Amino acid sequence: MDEQAGNRTTNSGISRRSFIKSCSVAAAALGLSEAMIPKLVEAAETAKRPTVIWLHFQECTGCTESLLRGSHPDLGRLILDIISLDYHETVMVPSGHQAEKSLHDSVAKNTGKFILVVEGAIPTADNGNFCKISGRTAMDILAEVGPKAAAIIAIGTCASFGGIQAAAPNPTGAKGVQDLISGVPIVNIPGCPPNPVTFLGTVLHYLTFKRLPNCDNMGRPLFAYGRRIHDHCERRAHFDEGRFVEEFGDFGHRNGYCLYKVGCKGPETFSNCPSTRFNDVDVWPVSVGHGCVGCTEPNFWDSMTPFYERLPQVSIPGTGIVTDADSAGKKILGVAAAAVGVHAAVGIGKSVLKGKKEE
């Protein structure tokens, strides 16, 4: 197990050139200067490969898929080369009892030293009965493995904040890792799915500097989630100039105008999508004409929907009416105007009557 990433890159099919290229991409994402690239390369090559245990709970495996199936496999391969992935249900060979055994062995051998990656939310309702692996609940497994890790990386919005499982009314009581584990450093890499470069950057940061990157107060690394999408979007000039897409396929859409009026949530979402982009072909949703849906934010399934409107809808209690804020506001204003009319009429009526009496 003392094998080092540097040796492996030479015989694992990754060329030195693309190895350095991937490290440079990560350095750029981390906002490190060029001078730091050799340090990063050195850390990736020579640091003892940290043991990683990857747990899957309530999830769709989209995060793993996007990490491993980039159009250009080097990134995923590089990640697998700089870490020693002891347990990952999707890619490991053993199954059943053998798989369980490798989990236990690895935890026992590396207590306090391994990195735990969690993908997916953890259901907590009904004692966590909604997600079981080999007869044990996700809650149980996390409670056993989590506190023994040196650090935890919650990958994806589900593991970070609960994701779609936690959308109202959250029938399974799904929660993110940070709500269940304390005392171990946790970093959240939300996104549905998150950008693999952000994950790679976080791991390389850990290898190079021996600690997790600085985070915002939702536990997201600042290098990737430190700026609002809207503040570094290539369509921003159209926003300021008031040039908007009114509906998909119209003149504005064909001319690349701002997607604000068709519900883009860039103004409310923190992520590096406009700068880091995806899949090695330099695209992200807004660049191909679809608004951001805000997938890196907590409760995005509740607060960012309807995806094609600017704001959530309001439900008027007791009536079952669900409508947008402005039509509700206008109706309430109408009711207020009617009430004022009645109030004034009663007042005038009364004084007319009183006037008559006084005569």
Added chain:
Amino acid sequence: MNYEIKNVWSVLLRLFHWALVLSIVVLVVTGLYINTPWTNTTLEGSVSFPMACMRYFHFLAGYLFTAAVLVRLFLYFFGNRQERIWDILPVTPRNIKSLTTTLAYYCYISDKHDSRLGHNVLAGMVYIVTIVAAVFQLISGFYMLFPETGVWQTLGNALFTSQQQGRFVHHLLMWYFILFAFSHVYMVIWNDVKSSEGLISSIFTGKKFKQKNV
């Protein structure tokens, strides 16, 4: 009838009032534009920047609004007798009585008017709610304006959980201000008609006319 002139509102309070009026009007108009930009500059290169301008005026008015709210909070504690919060909190027997009398008066149940120098307690309570709403409005506003700045980020995330929720609250509170302004203007006119104290002119001159106790 015999009237005497009483000084009621300080210059600072009147300035606060008109700064709030001006800023709310500008903020509602520009805010609605920010939500649904009703123009569309399809002529490229026109250099009209409607969204940038609307946002600029929104933020300018936002600072005026913030200043006004801070002044009112100051006057709640250091203003004259009518302006202080103790005059309108329904905690003393005098103030609780004002609340019930005013409710009955407004519902045409009784003709007894609680004639005081300052606000009646019902109005005063609504103003307190409005100032509290204004504090939330300006926190959510600055949270959107400076999303990466420590204090606003911490405060905003704690109160609203995310930018989107903050924006939603900001938008809903706009409707509170519209409703408040509408009913406030109505009640002021109604009161001015019902009892001749010069209520409306008092916010320009600071003076009210009160019947002399004979």
